[in-house]
Amino acid sequence: MDPAFPRPLYLLLYTGSSLSMTVTFAWISVAVILLTSAGLLLARDWRWTMSLLAIQYVAMFVLALQHWPLGMASVKVVAGWMAAAILGMTRSGLSDENLAEENTWPRGRLFRICAALIVLMIVVGVTPSVDTIMADAGFAVTTGSLLLIGMGLLHLGITTHILRVTIGLMTVLSGFETIYSAVEGSVLVAALLAVITLGLALVGSYLLIASNSKGTEPA
Amino acid sequence: MTAPTLWIVAPIAVAILLLFITNQRALSLLGGSFAIALALIAQFVPIEEAIRVGTFSLKIDSSLTVLGRVLLIPAEEGPLLALIYGAAALWFFGADASGTATRIVPFGLMITGLMVASIAVEPFLYAALFIETAILIAIPLLTSIYRPPGRGVVRFLIYQTLAMPFILLAGWLLAGVEASPGDLALAAQSTAMLGMGFAFLLAIFPLYNWVPMLMEETSPFIAGFLLWILPTITIIFGAGFLDRYSWLRDSPQIVIALRSAGLLMVVTGGLWAAFQSHLGRIMAYGSVAETGFSLLALSLDPKLGIPILFLLIPARALGLAVWSLSLTVIQQNVETMRFAATQGMLRITPVAGAGMVIAALSTSAFPLLAGFPARLALWESLARVSISGALWMGIGIIGLLTSVFRSLAVISMAEEYTTWEVRESPTQVFMLGVGVIGLFLLGLFPQTIQYFLSNLPAMFQHLGR
Numbered sequence: 276m277d278p279a280f281p282r283p284l285y286l287l288l289y290t291g292s293s294l295s296m297t298v299t300f301a302w303i304s305v306a307v308i309l310l311t312s313a314g315l316l317l318a319r320d321w322r323w324t325m326s327l328l329a330i331q332y333v334a335m336f337v338l339a340l341q342h343w344p345l346g347m348a349s350v351k352v353v354a355g356w357m358a359a360a361i362l363g364m365t366r367s368g369l370s371d372e373n374l375a376e377e378n379t380w381p382r383g384r385l386f387r388i389c390a391a392l393i394v395l396m397i398v399v400g401v402t403p404s405v406d407t408i409m410a411d412a413g414f415a416v417t418t419g420s421l422l423l424i425g426m427g428l429l430h431l432g433i434t435t436h437i438l439r440v441t442i443g444l445m446t447v448l449s450g451f452e453t454i455y456s457a458v459e460g461s462v463l464v465a466a467l468l469a470v471i472t473l474g475l476a477l478v479g480s481y482l483l484i485a486s487n488s489k490g491t492e493p494a
Numbered sequence: 495m496t497a498p499t500l501w502i503v504a505p506i507a508v509a510i511l512l513l514f515i516t517n518q519r520a521l522s523l524l525g526g527s528f529a530i531a532l533a534l535i536a537q538f539v540p541i542e543e544a545i546r547v548g549t550f551s552l553k554i555d556s557s558l559t560v561l562g563r564v565l566l567i568p569a570e571e572g573p574l575l576a577l578i579y580g581a582a583a584l585w586f587f588g589a590d591a592s593g594t595a596t597r598i599v600p601f602g603l604m605i606t607g608l609m610v611a612s613i614a615v616e617p618f619l620y621a622a623l624f625i626e627t628a629i630l631i632a633i634p635l636l637t638s639i640y641r642p643p644g645r646g647v648v649r650f651l652i653y654q655t656l657a658m659p660f661i662l663l664a665g666w667l668l669a670g671v672e673a674s675p676g677d678l679a680l681a682a683q684s685t686a687m688l689g690m691g692f693a694f695l696l697a698i699f700p701l702y703n704w705v706p707m708l709m710e711e712t713s714p715f716i717a718g719f720l721l722w723i724l725p726t727i728t729i730i731f732g733a734g735f736l737d738r739y740s741w742l743r744d745s746p747q748i749v750i751a752l753r754s755a756g757l758l759m760v761v762t763g764g765l766w767a768a769f770q771s772h773l774g775r776i777m778a779y780g781s782v783a784e785t786g787f788s789l790l791a792l793s794l795d796p797k798l799g800i801p802i803l804f805l806l807i808p809a810r811a812l813g814l815a816v817w818s819l820s821l822t823v824i825q826q827n828v829e830t831m832r833f834a835a836t837q838g839m840l841r842i843t844p845v846a847g848a849g850m851v852i853a854a855l856s857t858s859a860f861p862l863l864a865g866f867p868a869r870l871a872l873w874e875s876l877a878r879v880s881i882s883g884a885l886w887m888g889i890g891i892i893g894l895l896t897s898v899f900r901s902l903a904v905i906s907m908a909e910e911y912t913t914w915e916v917r918e919s920p921t922q923v924f925m926l927g928v929g930v931i932g933l934f935l936l937g938l939f940p941q942t943i944q945y946f947l948s949n950l951p952a953m954f955q956h957l958g959r
Contacts, residue, residue, distance in 0.1 A: 440652065448658075451659035471623065
C-alpha cells in the first residue's frame with residue numbers, strides 16, 4: 276500500500292471493506308478542522324471566531340478519541356470550550372474601538388486563503404513521514420494535528436493582536452495535544468495540558484483587558 | 495511530610511495567601527523569610543533520614559505521587575534547592591526597595607515552586623508542562639492590568655509556549671532512540687526537536703529578541719528575576735537530558751552544538767550590548783551572555799564543566815539581582831533609561847549607579863568580582879579544547895566590558911558644578927550595599943560558596959562524577 280494513501284480510502288476503493296464509523300468520524304473531523312482553522316484566519320467578528328474555536332475543539336475531541344478513552348478525551352473539549360467561553364466573555368465586555376485590529380498585518384482575504392492553501396499543501400506532503408515517526412498515529416489524526424499546528428503558526432505569524440495571538444497559540448497547542456494523545460496516555464499530562472489551555476485563555480483575557488486600559492493605574 | 499510538599503506545594507500555597515497582602519514591606523519580609531527558611535531546611539535537614547526532635551521523630555520522604563506520576567526530590571538535590579530558594583530570597587528581600595513586592599513575592603514564589611516541580615517530576619520530560627505553567631503565571635507578574643502590554647511580553651509568551659511541544663515530543667522520541675540505538679534518523683529527529691525546544695526556552699540566538707524588549711517595557715527587577723530563574727532551571731533540566739541519555743552525552747555533535755550556541759550567545763550578547771544606548775537593553779544582552787557562559791560550561795568535559803556550571807549560578811543570581819535593583823532605582827528617577835535621559839544620574843542615584851556598574855563588571859568577568867572565578871575557570875577549560883572558542887569568548891567579554899564603561903561614562907557625565915541630589919531611600923541604599931558587598935565577597939573568597947556547591951554534581955548519575 277502506498278504510505279501516502281489514507282488507509283480508510285484504500286480499504287474502501289481496493290478491498291471493498293466498509294469504513295469503520297470511528298475512522299469516518301475522524302476524517303470528517305479533519306474536514307471540520309480545515310474549515311474552522313481557515314475560518315479563524317478569515318473571520319473578523321469575534322463572535323464568529325469564538326464559535327469556530329469551540330467547533331474546532333469538538334473536532335479535536337473526536338481525533339483524540341482515536342487513542343484515548345471517552346473520559347480523558349472529554350477533558351480536551353471541556354477545557355477548550357471553557358477557554359473559548361473565558362475569551363468570549365472577556366471580549367464581549369470590551370469596547371470595539373480600542374481593540375480594532377492593527378493595519379500592519381496582511382488583511383486581504385485572498386492573501387490569507389493563499390497562505391492557508393500553502394499550509395494545507397505542506398501538511399498533505401509531510402503527513403506520511405510524520406505519521407511514521409509518530410508510531411502510526413493514523414493519517415486522520417496526523418493530518419488534523421498538523422493542520423492545526425500549521426494554521427496556528429500561520430496565525431501567529433501574521434498578527435500581534437492579543438486575541439488572535441491567544442487563539443493562534445491555542446490552535447498550535449490543540450494540534451500538538453491531538454498528535455501527542457497518540458503516544459502518551461498519562462492522566463497527569465492530560466490534566467496539565469487542560470490546565471495550560473485554561474491558563475492560556477486566562478492570560479489572553481488578562482492581556483485583552485490590559486490592552487483595553489487607558490494606561491493609568493489607580494492610586 | 496514529603497519533600498515535594500515542603501518545596502513545591504507549600505510555596506505555592508503560601509504564595510496564594512500572600513496575594514491578599516498589600517503592604518510592600520510586610521510582603522517582602524514574609525516572602526524573603528519563608529524562602530530563606532526553605533533554603534535552610536534544604537541545606538541542613540536531610541531527606542529520607544529520620545531526625546529526633548525531643549520526643550518526636552521527623553522524616554522527610556523524598557517522593558509524592560500525583561495522578562499516577564511521581565514528584566521526587568532525592569537527598570542529593572538538597573543543596574540545589576538551598577541555592578534556588580536562597581537566591582529567590584534575594585529578590586524577595588529586595589522587592590520592597592524596588593516597589594514591586596505586591597507582584598514579585600506571590601507570583602515569584604509560585605514560579606519558584608513550579609520550577610522546582612519541573613526538576614522533581616518523573617518522568618522528567620514532563621518538566622516542560624510545569625515550565626509552561628510558570629510562564630503563564632509570569633504574564634501577570636510582567637504586566638499590569640492597567641497598562642497595555644508591550645510586544646516583548648507577547649513574544650515572551652509565544653516563544654516560551656512554543657518550546658513545550660518540542661520538548662515533550664523530543665522526550666518521547668528519545669525514548670524510542672533508547673530502545674533502538676542504531677536508528678540514526680530517529681536520533682537526528684529527536685535531537686533536532688530537543689534543540690528547537692531548548693532554543694525557544696533558553697532564548698538562544700536568534701530567538702532572544704524578546705529579552706531586550708522586555709527590559710524596556712517592564713520593571714527591570716521583575717524582568718531580572720525571570721531572566722535568572724527561567725534559564726537557570728532550564729539549563730539544569732537540559733543537563734538532566736545529557737545525564738540520562740548516554741548517546742546524547744557522548745555525541746561529539748552535541749558538544750559542538752552546545753559550544754557553538756554558547757559562543758554565539760556570548761559574542762552576540764557582548765557585541766550587541768556594546769552598541770546599545772539603553773541601560774535596560776544592556777542588562778538584557780548581559781543576561782543573554784550569561785546563558786551563553788552556562789551553555790559553554792555544559793559543552794565541556796562534564797568533570798570540569800558541571801562544577802563550573804554550578805559555580806556560575808550564585809554569581810548570576812547575585813549579579814542580576816543587584817543589576818536589576820539598581821536599574822529599577824534609576825528608572826524611578828528618570829523618564830526612560832536611554833543614555834540621553836540618564837546622563838549624570840550618578841549624582842542622583844550614586845549607590846544604584848555604582849551597583850549597576852559593579853554588577854555589570856561581574857557579568858563581564860572583571861577580576862575580584864563574583865563572576866570572575868567561574869569565568870576564569872571556564873575560559874581556561876575552553877582554551878584547552880578550542881583556542882578559537884576561547885578567543886571568541888574573549889571578544890564577547892570585551893563587548894560586555896565596553897558596554898559597562900560606556901554606561902559608566904554616561905551616568906557620570908554631569909554638567910560642571912551640578913550639585914549632588916541623592917534620591918535613594920535608606921532601604922534601597924542598604925539592599926544595594928549588601929548586594930555589592932556580596933559581589934566582592936564572592937569574588938575575593940570563592941571557596942566559601944564551595945560549601946554549598948561541592949555536592950551538587952551528585953544530583954546527576956553520570957555527569958560530573
